[in-house]
Amino acid sequence: MISNSEFEKLWFLYKTEAAPKGVSINAFCVSRGVNYREFNKWYYKMHKAIVPLEIEDAPVSETQVTVEPSDGEANPDLQLKKGGIHVFIRTCDGLQIQKKGLSYQELVNLVGKLEGLC
DSSP states (O other), X not given: OOOHHHHHHXXXXXXXXXXXXXXXXXXXXXXXXXXXXXXXXXXXXXXXXXXXXXXXXXXXXXXXXXXXXXXXXXOTTOEEEOSOEEEEEEOTTSOEEEEEEEOHHHHHXXXXXXXXXX
């Protein structure tokens, strides 16, 4: 059985040498003497993981709408978020997570909680 590091090297070689020439991954594995089914099993096992990401240029402030009371005076304490961030996540095992109207900080908190599940 081939180790993870050998599969990583094979994947790197394929992406840099064979893929630009239009060679299929199956043909590349056969030419290197690697069982394609083993490679495919490794690939899906390794690429199921959550990929860490970094958010650049996070919004400084949210778009807000001021609600005015019926007596005509504006009250700055009463503010509603308009829009927000909508997140929909579906995993290959059927788990679905959907959140609407999140602020940036709420999104950061959600990602932190999801990291704890991994």
